[in-house]
Amino acid sequence: MGDPPAYTIQPLGPETWAAFDAMVQRHNGIFGGCWCIWFHPDGPERGQGAEANRSLKKVYVEQGKAHAALVMDGDEAIAWAEYGTPTELPTIHHRKEYDATKTSDPDYRITCVFVDKRHRRHGVTELAIQGALDLIAQAGGGVVESYPHDLTDQTKKMSSSFLYNGTRRLYERLGFTYDRPKGLKNCVMTRTVDPA
Template sequence: MSEITIRSLTSETFDDFAALVERNKGMFASCWCTWFHPDDREPDGAAEDNRAFKKRRVDEGIAHAALVYDEDLAIAWAEYGTPEELPGIHHRKEYLATAEQLPDYRITCIQVEKAHRGQGLASVALRGAVDLIAQAGGGVVEGYPHDTGGKRKKNSSFLYNGTRTMYEREGFTYDRPKGLGNCVMVRKVAPTDS
């Protein structure tokens, strides 16, 4: 790898994100990282595909991600946003029943292109999301990684939001379990002085 940088997902970087997703066959059955968003498609716009749906949300400023670049090639991302932007978390009913309050931001999905896995880029993407959240004013941030007990029990293709161990290394603390094999990790992120 050459120089690794982080850029925010915007209208200007969407084509880089799209190329990454297309190289990886849409990621998880052509999800395009839309599963966690509310489905606010118009009733007659049901045919709007996930790519177009994601592009529209990015253009409207209601879809966020930290894109990890190797020079000019996007090779990973971490999706983040407010609970209103990303309400569709797994085990939502259980999560809401045990939540004392909602966070300011959620990190819902971290993906690394298959050819670049095993190089610590999921952690880079997570740090990138935290940095972008700090630039946006910071706040309480939650992530919902797999709690593997420190062992790699799953193929990395199915660790869509990393592991508890990775979050702990990045300054998050364990809050509670969520569903079977996942957990809620929390970190207070200070705003960046600008």
């Protein structure tokens, strides 16, 4: 048996757009052509099809308004964890309930995690989230929220393809604390990240 792959973390940006673009295209635009723009501010392009979503995401990346930790296997992106400020990522599921139960806004949100289907079930999700936390630390740190699936009391197994932001247990392993429920199957988890 050989050594496990030596993955690296790279920030999403104009220099890594091609690798991100290739990964999303390998998966038909992700979730029906979303291109991971659902959490960004609403605009005329959003929801107008995969190519419009792709163009909008590229503009956000070029403007420095889209952030993600890319897990790289050599030159190939194999996963990402999207993060950003509440201004950059205002659209979250169960927003009405979230707003009614919050006491303050976080400095950052982790909203979406995706792993190439060839690399699932190998701990890559955790690497992507840790990569996002490291990049947040480099940007000055702060309070980070995420909204994973809370499968604590669920007896029926859920397909990993539907776990767009990981699970409560995963975030607990990464030092997050459970804050409150959000919707039927999600929750709010928080962690304070020190500056690097």
